[in-house]
Amino acid sequence: LxxxxxxxxxxxxxxxxxxxxxxxxxxxxxxxxxxxxxxxxxxxxxxxxxxxxxxxxxxxxxxxxxxxxxxxxxxxxxxxxxxxxxxxxxxxxxxxxxxxxxxxxxxxxxxxxxxxxxxxxxxxxxxxxxxxxxxxxxxxxxxxxxxxxxxxxxxxxxxxxxxxxxxxxxxHDRPVLGVRFVQRADDKYLLMTRSDKRVFFWSDEKTFDARLHADAVTDANPSADGELLVSSSADGTAQLWSSRAATAIAVMRGHRNEVTRAIFHPSGQSVVTVSRDRTLRRWQITRPVMLAAGRPWQLAAAIDPTGPRAVLCGEASAAAPGHCRISPLADLATRASTDNEWLAKVGADAVVRASFSADGRRVLGVGITHDVYQTTRPVLWDAASRQRLNPAWLDAWSWAAFAIGRAELVTLRPPVAPGGPEELAVWPQKALDGDEPGAPLLKLAVPQGHLSAAALSPDGRWLAAARGDHALLWDRNAPAAAPRELRGHRGDLRSLAFSADSQALVTASSDRTARVWPVAGAGAPVLLQGGHAGALTSAAFSPDGRQVLTGSTDSSLRLWDAATGRELATVERHADAVTTVLFGADGQQLLSTSADGTVRFDRCSACSLPADQLASQARAAVQLAGPPEAEDAAALAQGLLPRWLGGGR
The missing domain is CATH 2.130.10.10 (YVTN repeat-like/Quinoprotein amine dehydrogenase)
Structure with a gap:
């Protein structure tokens, strides 16, 4: 002593x-x-x-x-x-x-x-x-x-x-070396164990999530509030996890030998690690903002233009009361219950698209069945009561979405008769008030090919639709003119979105690239490529239109300069495919949904920092105690920066 x-x-x-x-x-x-x-x-x-x-x-x-x-x-x-x-x-x-x-x-x-x-x-x-x-x-x-x-x-x-x-x-499969109870605000009787290369998080005797290291796990401990877990390993790293999902929040690299202990500082704002390299390190952490977490895939999201909340949609689950919920933009740990967030359940296997009306009063989704027919149908809810609205005319369409910033919506449907054209229509929002919608504001017949998505520009002039590996662009000021075809992708389009000033359209493709197209002219698109290793699933402009955020099946988000196509940052926050990406209103917070079952809404302040400021933050992030030959703290933090700061270079 x-x-x-x-x-x-x-x-x-x-x-x-x-x-x-x-x-x-x-x-x-x-x-x-x-x-x-x-x-x-x-x-x-x-x-x-x-x-x-x-x-x-x-x-x-x-x-x-x-x-x-x-x-x-x-x-x-x-x-x-x-x-x-x-x-x-x-x-x-x-x-x-x-x-x-x-x-x-x-x-x-x-x-x-x-x-x-x-x-x-x-x-x-x-x-x-x-x-x-x-x-x-x-x-x-x-x-x-x-x-x-x-x-x-x-x-x-x-x-x-x-x-x-x-x-x-x-x-377990092998000897169990550690056990801890975990107390969370919404569940006081969770259990964590460690065995072989894994940390197991048990909700009952048969149900667990496993968190994996590359070598044997040597220690694992929960934070005081039970929201985070930290583990150390013979692989030379420590990892920070959420107790709600088996997704690494941060990987703490830098030790030169087995990491033997990892614990939270009593403040909960840092982690202390001990290693056989004779060093002790203290790592500052930034807690994630987890809007949703669970086993079902999270597939779609939209931010309410009138307030700090989002609609989150995904797969059906026996444990969940619905496919979609309207969630505040706040971490699960700060919400006493999510029971009142759920929208009424629908007769579909998943909801794969979501949008808010411009006044925030209604939510539109697209439900899909997982049978051989892959049938899609629009679904409409009242955002206040969370109950279904059922205008009969909407059932005749296969896809629908509200226009961003406008009291309008766009609908799609396949040919009424074999060999006939597909139909694309723009409606006033008030058409949803009853079973008789009246005449659409615009109705187009589109021959040849399958339309998978559509978007209306915020100024209302431009209408874009995805058809296979290219997009069609109509000028509503010249409705009789043929659409401009935006070609260049080599794979099907997965997403398209307009910039807030209606001057550009971004398309994301399964060919692992995105393209930024000038809307008003015939100029060449800006190509966003070389970063993702998997098909792109989603793309979005920042509020000022200067940056593009993309999500991919490779589980990463990437930030790009919209004017030059230069990759600015990589954000690794998910363990499975990213399905939707969005910017928050301030342009610094990034919302992403994933097939790992989580929805994140974290600030990415590092995404726009120059290299010298990143290095300064790295030095502040790691405190080092050890022998004189220990590495510089800034170098040690390089492996940590891409995750805990929300972006890497």
Whole structure:
């Protein structure tokens, strides 16, 4: 035990010249009733168990709970309950015991050689639930974690209702080396385990998400609010994760050997890592803004032009009350419940397109079936009541979307008769008020080819539609004129969008490129290529029209200069295909939906910073303690910048 100036105040070693420390647990002092001092428990290789009471000046008391000897099993794991009243000990022979403060003569639950808390092989880790000492989790070399429900008054295992098993068993493929309870605002009884190269996050005995490293995971711990997890690995990295999705938020690179520990600073704003390269590093973190997270794919989104909220749409799920929700632009952790966000469920397997009306009062989606026919139908909701609206005429169309910034909508439908033309129409928003829409503002017959999407420019003059590998562009001031064909892509168009000033159109294609087309003239497009490794799925202009954001099946977002085609930044925030990208109103926040089940809305302040300012932020991001030959902190941060700052160069 060291004083703040580094001088030794007490020797807390295991007894005997050859017995080494095998496990340690600490419980902070408690001032509320019942008050108690800080406690330190030490487990030894010879099976001895020691308990110290600690105060500001040093050791207040010492107890030897188990004497230990050459024949005793090594004491591998120790854990205090949240209130410090109970101590659990785990042994190399698979036994676990529970001790109670003030009852040091013998274990409170179990006895050596006769305990109900038993694994088939060595116990490697233990954890009490932070607020419920009757729940104890254990991890073992027998490839299982167990959750024991204790009867602390009866000094044994509790009898559970309806014949439920006690303990609950969480089976793994390999030895389980760590276990922790995770308390989140919306769920107080989640469990995290680590085994082989993975961190497992369990919501029940059969349901888990796995977070993967390239080598064995050496440590894993949750943040105080349960929203984030940090793990360290023999692969030389630590990773920051959300507890809501198996997607890495940041990869902390820079250590030159195995990273052995990773914990959150008490402030929750940084992570501390320890490595066999003899360095300790503290990393500043920026928390993600997670609008949605889950197993179903998130496929579409639109931001309400009248307020800070977005409609988020995706696959149907038995666990979700609908396909779409209207979410505030705030992290899930700040929302007490999402139950009132859901829009009424529709008869489709997924909703793949979403848009808000200009007044924010209605939402249009496009539902699709996952059968051989891939049938699509427009879906309309009232944004206030979240209920379906059913104008009969809309059912005759296969696709619909509101025009951005205008009280109009665009509809598409396939040929009424085989070999006939497809139809494209522009309607006033008031056409949705009843079953009889009246005459459309514009109706076009489009022969040859399948129309997959359409967009109306904010000034209302230009109408664009995607047809296979090219776009068609009509000038509404000359409705009788043939459309201009925008050709050059070598794959089908997945997305098209106008700039806010209606001067440019961006198209995103499965050929891994995007193009920015001048609308009013016949000039050559600006080609955005060379960055993405997969098909593009979405593209959007920044509010000032100077930048383009693209999303791809390669799971990345990329930011481009709209005038030159130069790639400005790469944003890696998803673990699967990005399905929609949008800019926030300030041009700094980027919204993205993904097939990894998440929707993110993070600020990308680094996306527009010059290299010298990025380097300055890198130095501020990493604090380094270690030998003189350790690398410069700025160099260490290079691997971290692309994720935690939201963009890389």
């Amino acid at each position: 060291l004083a703040p100036d580094g001088t030794q105040r007490a020797d807390l070693s295991c007894p005997g010249a050859t017995s080494l420390v095998a496990g340690v647990a600490y419980s902070a002092a408690r001032t509320a009733a019942p008050a108690r001092p800080a406690q330190l428990a030490v487990g030894c290789y010879n099976g001895a168990l020691l308990l110290w009471d600690l105060g500001p000046q040093g050791v207040l008391a010492r107890l030897q709970l188990l004497p230990g000897d050459e024949r005793s099993a090594t004491l591998n794991a120790l854990a205090f309950s949240g209130n410090g009243q109970y101590l659990a000990s785990g042994h190399a022979d698979g036994e676990a015991l529970v001790w109670k403060r003030g009852q040091a003569g013998k274990p409170w639950v179990g006895a050596l050689g006769n305990t109900p808390l038993r694994h088939g092989q060595a116990v490697r880790d233990l954890a009490f639930h932070p607020t419920d000492p009757s729940l104890l989790a254990s991890a073992s070399d027998d490839s299982a974690a167990r959750v024991w429900t204790l009867d602390l008054d009866g000094q044994g295992l509790a009898r559970l209702e309806a014949g439920a098993a006690n303990p609950g068993r969480l089976q």
